[in-house]
Amino acid sequence: MNTVEAKLKERVKELTCLYEVTSIIVNADYDQIEATLEAIVYCLKRAWQFEEVTEVFLKVGKCTVKTDDYKPTMVCLSSKIKVFNKLEGEVLVGYPSDKYSLDDFLVEEQTLLNNVALDIGNLIERKQIRDSEALTRRQIERADRLHILGEITAGIAHELNTPLANILGFAELLAEKMTDQQAVRDLEKIMDNAIFSREIVKKLMFFACEMPQEMQRVKLIPIVTNVIKLLAPSLRDKKLKLVTTFENEDLELKADTVQLTQVMFNLIMNAIYYSPENGTITVKVLDTESHILLKIADQGDGIPTKLEDKVFEPFFTTKPIGEGTGLGLSVVHGIITSHKGSIEHSKNTPKGTIFTVDFPKLN
Structure with a gap:
């Protein structure tokens, strides 16, 4: 050039x-x-x-x-x-x-x-x-919605507790006076449904942070074992095989026993619900240097990619109407967070979902 x-x-x-x-x-x-x-x-x-x-x-x-x-x-x-x-x-x-x-x-x-x-x-x-x-805008909007939702939820829970207690109490009194066995059975149905409704209210109150925590040193394995025993009939109904792996039977953490039980119950119950008949559910408690890991795996269809970010949102559920409140995993997430832990989900192999809960060890 x-x-x-x-x-x-x-x-x-x-x-x-x-x-x-x-x-x-x-x-x-x-x-x-x-x-x-x-x-x-x-x-x-x-x-x-x-x-x-x-x-x-x-x-x-x-x-x-x-x-x-x-x-x-x-x-x-x-x-x-x-x-x-x-x-x-x-x-x-x-x-x-x-x-x-x-x-x-x-x-x-x-x-x-x-x-x-x-x-x-x-x-x-x-x-x-x-x-x-x-992303920040979406997080702020979500936090604002959750704050409003929490206030509404707390109000609803308080309003429902009194009539539910009255329904349950008067039904129990009537059952004691009744001699007609059919009437007694009908009253028992009323009581069962009142108790079920009260459990939903408890979940609402957990979500709204209205239930005080009682933190103390607890052994994790006995809590997991008790929950598995409670859910044994559900496992039998679907012919599910449960495989457990506990690395350390003496693992302890600082937790609220009731809330920790609720976490285990919700996660294992979810695994049961989404598992196919004759499938396998795996529950592992792993002991690492600074953390306790709880892994619950099922062999269901897994979580669709488009729904992965919604799993822990309150009132979100993939269950049919009448079978789920959408509070289970959101309450679980709140409880684990309040225990300074974390929860995440991943894909199982060849199919299904693994929920991993990470708790810090006691110092």
Whole structure:
């Protein structure tokens, strides 16, 4: 390139590239970031001196785009892409190595590549800021809804407790005076349903944080064993096999016995509900250096991907109407959190779900 005209032509190509890249970024759809990066790649291809053999490769984060004939063996100029001063990727522009060398690149082309890499980094920064703001907004909205829901729930629970206690009490008094066995059986049904309703109210009060905790040192394995004994009829009804693994029979943690029992009951009952007949449920209590892990695995259909984020939301349930309140796992989540623990779910192999509860060990 010796003529002024040729040099001017190259400068025009470089300026055109910068203008086009800026326009692409200004009009970028943050939800279609890969398409934006692909458009930038082809802008770069047109800006190089030997554009007919120029190929471009761009990688940032988990996203990779390149022109059709790019090969790793090419001789390339490169520029790093930084996002918030952290190296997140790079962009390379290359020629075939059998015909070209680094000497065939222009100094101005390296400057252009550095500017484009900087623009790409700024684009990714703005996307991350937008995504972070959206996530924060959703979390605030959810926290606000849960706060309102908690207040409403607490009020409902208090209002229901008194009439339920009256129904149960008067039904018990009538049952003592009745001689007609059919009438006694009918009253027993009333009492059973009142007790069932009262348990739902208790769950509401747990959710609304109205039940005081009584924290003390408790042994975990006996609690798990007692819950399994209580659920033995349900296991038999579905011909389920229960496999238990307890690494340390003497494991202790600081917990509210009633709440811990409720956690175990809900998780194992859920596993029973979603397990197919003749399936296997696995309950493991693992002893690590600083934590106690409880794993409950079933062989059901698993949690659909689109519902994974909703599992612990209050009043969300996949059970048919009348079979679930949607309070079980939200209450479990609240109890475990209040015990400074955590709960998460993952896919079982070959199918099903594993719920893992992580409790800190006693110091």
